[in-house]
Amino acid sequence: MKLKSLFITTLMLAFASTAMAAPIVIKFSHVVAVNTPKGQAAEYFKKLAEERTKGKVKVEVYPNSQLYKDKEEMEALQMGAVQMLAPSLAKFAPLGVKEFEVFDLPFIFDDYKELHKVTQGPLGRKLLNKLEPKGILGLAYWDNGFKVMSANKPLKATADFKGQKLRIQSSKVLDAQMRSVGAIPQVMAFSEVYQALQTGVVDGTENPPSNLYTQKMHEVQKYVTLSNHGYLGYAVLVNKKFWNGLPADIRGQLESAMVDATKYANDVAKKDNDEALAAVKKSGKSQFIALTPQERAAWKKAMDKTHKDNMGRIGADIVNEVYKETGYNPN
Numbered sequence: 195m196k197l198k199s200l201f202i203t204t205l206m207l208a209f210a211s212t213a214m215a216a217p218i219v220i221k222f223s224h225v226v227a228v229n230t231p232k233g234q235a236a237e238y239f240k241k242l243a244e245e246r247t248k249g250k251v252k253v254e255v256y257p258n259s260q261l262y263k264d265k266e267e268m269e270a271l272q273m274g275a276v277q278m279l280a281p282s283l284a285k286f287a288p289l290g291v292k293e294f295e296v297f298d299l300p301f302i303f304d305d306y307k308e309l310h311k312v313t314q315g316p317l318g319r320k321l322l323n324k325l326e327p328k329g330i331l332g333l334a335y336w337d338n339g340f341k342v343m344s345a346n347k348p349l350k351a352t353a354d355f356k357g358q359k360l361r362i363q364s365s366k367v368l369d370a371q372m373r374s375v376g377a378i379p380q381v382m383a384f385s386e387v388y389q390a391l392q393t394g395v396v397d398g399t400e401n402p403p404s405n406l407y408t409q410k411m412h413e414v415q416k417y418v419t420l421s422n423h424g425y426l427g428y429a430v431l432v433n434k435k436f437w438n439g440l441p442a443d444i445r446g447q448l449e450s451a452m453v454d455a456t457k458y459a460n461d462v463a464k465k466d467n468d469e470a471l472a473a474v475k476k477s478g479k480s481q482f483i484a485l486t487p488q489e490r491a492a493w494k495k496a497m498d499k500t501h502k503d504n505m506g507r508i509g510a511d512i513v514n515e516v517y518k519e520t521g522y523n524p525n
């Protein structure tokens with residue numbers, strides 16, 4: 195009798211501990227506002243992941259550099275302090291994976307359609323695989339959009355860039371792009387850009403409209419040039435040890451949530467950027483500058499040097515593969 199009750203108690207305890215097992219927590223850190231393509235997609239992933247795993251996984255999203263800034267979040271991922279990030283493709287060289295800077299080459303993609311040939315094709319996968327030796331898995335690409343250039347003087351002719359201190363992400367290709375037109379690039383964490391613009395530490399910057407608007411950069415920039423001269427987007431990264439250590443059924447549910455969140459991210463990106471641009475315009479805080487086809491061609495011609503000068507850094511094979519997909523032509 196005693197033995198039987200002991201057995202029942204043990205069973206009940208085992209049952210209770212399974213039923214009450216603490217959820218697996220995924221900390222997802224990012225640097226932008228919630229109402230951006232990345233911010234919304236992270237929230238959508240959280241919703242789907244928690245639903246599909248029936249609460250066995252809890253996703254904690256930390257937006258706006260709340261938890262970590264650009265450089266720190268990469269380190270935190272590698273150390274396992276966070277499990278998921280979606281950094282800009284311009285921020286991978288400090289990890290030792292310079293190939294992603296191909297996405298920063300000016301004018302390399304004319305539109306999302308060309309970009310998707312790379313991000314949704316075998317080359318995109320090949321690039322993500324390069325992260326594995328760093329202890330990181332690349333799950334997906336999430337779109338943001340095409341960049342505008344902002345400053346307190348109108349940037350129209352390439353000569354207008356001369357001596358302008360412009361904030362960039364930590365990419366040598368972006369550094370070369372800015373130097374090719376005579377600007378002085380300055381690497382800075384995203385979280386510090388608004389203040390740096392406000393106080394005049396830098397004169398201007400480049401970003402897709404959604405980032406410009408949600409960080410209120412337009413309130414401290416007199417001019418926005420609608421140049422679409424380059425692309426900014428993300429790769430969703432997870433800590434490899436964490437991901438591979440998940441029970442297979444849960445990993446499968448999370449992968450399916452990621453597929454749907456990726457579709458969502460890429461569906462909202464263009465719309466969000468169009469709306470952000472309209473909101474900046476409506477605010478009347480900064481004046482829009484449209485480039486004539488000749489002016490835009492002059493930017494492209496001057497910035498093309500960036501491509502040749504960075505072939506060695508990125509890898510000529512990668513650059514040429516992208517050219518093949520997009521039909522990039524310097525003229």
Ligand code: LMR
Nearest residue numbers: 225226282363384401405
């Ligand atoms: C930037 O630093 O400008 C962007 O990478 C921020 C972001 O994550 O979109």
